[in-house]
Amino acid sequence: MPENTKQDKGRAYHTKCTGAALSTVARQDKDEDITLFGSCFCPFVQRVWIAFEYLGVPYKAYEVDPYKKPQELLEVSPKGLVPGLRFNNYNPPRALNESTVILEYLEDLASGTTRRSLLPPTTNPYARALVKLQSDHVNRNLVPAFYRFLQAQDTEVQITAGKELHQAIETLVGLLERAEREIIGGGGISGDGERQALSKGLGLWIEGGDLGWTDVMVAPWLYRARLVLKHYRGFELPQGDKFTAWLDRLFTHLAVVATCSTDDLYLDSYERYAFNRPNTSQVANAINSGRGLP
Numbered sequence: 001m002p003e004n005t006k007q008d009k010g011r012a013y014h015t016k017c018t019g020a021a022l023s024t025v026a027r028q029d030k031d032e033d034i035t036l037f038g039s040c041f042c043p044f045v046q047r048v049w050i051a052f053e054y055l056g057v058p059y060k061a062y063e064v065d066p067y068k069k070p071q072e073l074l075e076v077s078p079k080g081l082v083p084g085l086r087f088n089n090y091n092p093p094r095a096l097n098e099s100t101v102i103l104e105y106l107e108d109l110a111s112g113t114t115r116r117s118l119l120p121p122t123t124n125p126y127a128r129a130l131v132k133l134q135s136d137h138v139n140r141n142l143v144p145a146f147y148r149f150l151q152a153q154d155t156e157v158q159i160t161a162g163k164e165l166h167q168a169i170e171t172l173v174g175l176l177e178r179a180e181r182e183i184i185g186g187g188g189i190s191g192d193g194e195r196q197a198l199s200k201g202l203g204l205w206i207e208g209g210d211l212g213w214t215d216v217m218v219a220p221w222l223y224r225a226r227l228v229l230k231h232y233r234g235f236e237l238p239q240g241d242k243f244t245a246w247l248d249r250l251f252t253h254l255a256v257v258a259t260c261s262t263d264d265l266y267l268d269s270y271e272r273y274a275f276n277r278p279n280t281s282q283v284a285n286a287i288n289s290g291r292g293l294p
């Protein structure tokens with residue numbers, strides 16, 4: 001019998017990764033210069049985690065409960081939000097928080113160490129800017145739309161919020177298509193090698209491309225949209241061969257797979273949002289009061 005998703009079963013959020021993510025935590029358990037404070041269900045953590053894996057920056061994975069706010073988390077992240085980074089080679093230790101700021105840091109760090117990158121080369125500032133336009137849209141529109149939809153209780157509000165999320169995803173697709181057209185679609189490309197060089201950083205949207213900045217920014221929410229929003233709201237992601245092929249590449253990319261837990265973990269952990277339980281989180285409170293996300 002299909003599960004009744006109309007009733008809050010009072011499931012608790014998980015505090016330990018499962019599945020492939022658990023194996024990654026086990027692999028990344030040795031002391032390193034950087035400790036990543038994370039939580040298994042958190043999409044903001046997942047984007048940073050994917051970047052660590054892809055860029056090859058050494059790190060120790062450390063799971064914390066951000067709702068309990070242990071002192072060591074508050075020391076790296078003033079609001080007690082994950083993700084946070086602690087730089088252990090400093091006394092007192094240095095720290096960074098905010099997923100987008102951490103991503104910028106990792107990108108800069110990797111450019112001088114592992115020499116890997118999620119962005120188009122600095123020799124192509126316009127391509128880099130187009131990628132930043134995409135991620136700006138993800139952060140300002142798509143991510144809040146995800147939570148508004150998941151937390152909406154009234155059916156009418158749910159319908160509107162679902163349409164808004166759909167539109168936010170379609171707008172992102174429009175921006176991805178624009179980058180493809182303007183950077184590599186203009187003709188005059190002499191061969192596969194040149195196409196590949198030009199598509200560097202444009203992400204998995206490009207067939208034959210590699211993981212990019214926008215992929216990392218958005219993947220955790222698309223993953224949860226396909227699973228959690230489908231389960232609790234009957235949400236269907238946009239159709240279309242190109243979009244579906246992109247999602248396939250994204251969700252089977254090694255760095256994404258390595259940071260995913262099993263489906264039950266997400267379904268359990270997001271039940272609080274789906275029923276808009278009081279005091280769910282700072283993100284949920286911000287959505288309920290119409291404020292910007294923390």
Ligand SMILES: N[C@@H](CCC(=O)N[C@@H](CS)C(=O)NCC(=O)O)C(=O)O
Pocket residue numbers: 039041042043044045066067080081082083097098099100280281282283293294
């Ligand atoms: N703007 C922050 C948001 C991070 C965030 O909201 N993390 C959630 C977990 S998904 C958290 O730590 N919540 C704890 C709380 O609400 O007190 C970022 O991008 O890193």
